[in-house]
Amino acid sequence: MVHFRARRSAPELVAPARPTPHEAKTLSDIDDFSECRYYASAIDFFSHDPTVDNLHPARSIVAALAEALVYYHPIAGRLREIPGGKLVVDCTGEGVVFVEADADVSLEELGGQPPYPCAEEFVCAGVVEGGSGAVVVVGRPLFYMQVTRLKDGAFVLGFQVCHVIADAAGVTQFIGAIAELARGEAHPSVSPVWEREIFKARDPPRVRHGVYPAYDPSSPSRTVLGDHDDVDDPMLSTPTEEMVGRYLRFGPKEVAALRMHLDAAQPCTTFELLTAFLWRCRTAALGYRSWQRVRLVLRVDARGNRRCKLDPPIPRGYYGNAVLRPMAEAGVEDLCSRPLGHAVGLVRKAKLCATEEHFRSMVDMMASARMAERLVASRRVFHVSDLTRLGQADKFNFGWARRVGGGLPRIGISSFLMACKNEHGEDTIVVPMLLPRHATERLAKEISMWVGDKFVIRSSM
Structure with a gap:
């Protein structure tokens, strides 16, 4: 495998391209479940279109990102915790993090399927993700994006998203909107919908017996999932x-x-x-x-x-x-x-x-x-x-670049x-x-x- 280091620019905050509502939005009871309080990451590879001259992928994408945040303005906000452990999104318009980078490696050298060499070089450095203990998500940007140009003209789009704000299908929809705007569309083909109240717990709650084996509502301070027998695990x-x-x-x-x-x-x-x-x-x-x-x-x-x-x-x-x-x-x-x-x-x-x-x-x-x-x-x-x-070529269609693969860093x-x-x-x-x-x-x-x-x-x- 090849080894390389990405040369990253200083991170910049990208705010919505136009003024957006300043408001507080409540999350669903799925969104602010503790298992979602981490950053998930992915990388996608795009080949160079030789018929397109003088195109700077990072600049085109960052402009489209700012435009997409007009439609998805909660992603440009920050999480805040309120009494009871619930999270809300303060739609402050502060923005998301964008990094431009270059790497002396070609698309061919990366191979066509995972594992990809030095994959962590394609996502923003310093973002603590899942699997590393407690992850702080309150008061931080909810989305990080890095666009890395390769030496053959191809590029890699890497992103990290707070799982509280979107799941895999949701972030695919968001990236798809960025791609549509980057290729010149006037607006996203799918209008984003918030409506998090549709996944609100019932009052009183009615947890069906057996919804999870070993679910024990009588001892929520100790364990909810599991069976108290970590021995020999x-x-x-x-x-x-x-x-x-x-x-x-x-x-x-x-x-x-x-x-x-x-x-x-x-x-x-x-x-x-x-x-x-x-x-x-x-x-x-x-x-x-x-x-x-x-x-x-x-x-x-x-x-x-x-x-x-x-x-x-x-x-x-x-x-x-x-x-x-x-x-x-x-x-x-x-x-x-x-x-x-x-x-x-x-x-x-x-x-x-x-x-x-x-x-x-x-x-x-x-x-x-x-x-x-x-x-x-x-x-x-x-x-x-x-x-x-998810992440198929037709979903991430920049017009001037074709998705040829991707995976997890x-x-x-x-x-x-x-x-x-x-x-x-x-x-x-x-x-x-x-x-x-x-x-x-x-x-x-x-x-x-x-x-x-x-x-x-x-x-x-």
């Missing part, structure tokens, strides 16, 4: 310096091999298949005891979800957090000794639980758990999200299924995973036993 006991991020790649060959282990009559999506398979392999690699229980949390977008028909429905343009978290639970022996189809069935059952009542019950739970000191007592919970439909506790192309141009699913160093070899062996070939796990460095 390597995800908690392993020192930080021994935790490593790794990338798993599943192309058509690997997916086809896994489907051979299923009953032909059992329908399942690629997401269900890979999620169930990785849950099982990760559990075995971490060496949990046969009598212990493990959990899987799916992060499912409620927008357009056929099972979760909210009333009123989520309006088009809503960019706040709108993610369901259905959970599956199984004993280690039950999960790892039975056929793969059993694990797939557990995943499908969890997805079918993503109903409106589940969603409303989840919002009630999050509101009651807002001030909890510990939310996840055990990391024997595997978090998985499907991002294969660093790996956190959650795993994501991301779509990309492999070296043969085939559709590939890439899954980042955080593990204790000693478990990575066992994970590779577990996967290899199923796909029928030696499975290579890529380092994040």
Whole structure:
């Protein structure tokens, strides 16, 4: 892999291009849940269009960013905490952070799929993100963007966003608006919608029994999620310096091999298949005891979800957090000794639980758990999200630049299924995973036993 350092300009605050309302906006009970109080990051790669001359990508994008903030003016504000632990957005128009940078590396040298070399050079330095303990989000900019020009004329767009203000679909909508304005559109094609009150807890709250296994509303000061048995949990006991991020790649060959282990009559999506398979392999690699229980949390977008028909429905343009978290639970022996189809069935059952009542019950739970000191007592919970439909070329269309790839600059506790192309141009699913160093070899062996070939796990460095 190549090694390089980005030459960054001094950070500048970019305010909305025109005056915007000064007001306080209340967040939903999902937005200000403590698990969202961190900065999420992503990087996207754009090739150079040789037919466009003398275009400065950073200057074009920063002008479009200022214009987009007119429509998305809460993102230019600052968070403030009010009594009860709730957050509000003060729409002050202070702006977001923008950094221009250059790097002596070409798009070809970066490769076509993660892990990308020196990926952290493509995002603003000094932004504390998730997975590093308590993260301060109050009083800070909510969005950071860095545009890095490469030596071949291509560029990399890296951003960090406070998860309180938007989820993955929401920030994709915001970046898409910036791209539209940068290519000369008069206004975004999708008008942003705030309406955070649609995800307000019921009064009184009605948390459905079983919305999460081991949910204990009687002791919110101690734990809400978890089962009080962190003993022998390597995800908690392993020192930080021994935790490593790794990338798993599943192309058509690997997916086809896994489907051979299923009953032909059992329908399942690629997401269900890979999620169930990785849950099982990760559990075995971490060496949990046969009598212990493990959990899987799916992060499912409620927008357009056929099972979760909210009333009123989520309006088009809503960019706040709108993610369901259905959970599956199984004993280690039950999960790892039975056929793969059993694990797939557990995943499908969890997805079918993503109903409106589940969603409303989840919002009630999050509101009651807002001030909890510990939310996840055990990391024997595997978090998985499907991002294969986000960040596609048609969503980030600058007109004068084409998106050719992207991913995460660093790996956190959650795993994501991301779509990309492999070296043969085939559709590939890439899954980042955080593990204790000693478990990575066992994970590779577990996967290899199923796909029928030696499975290579890529380092994040």
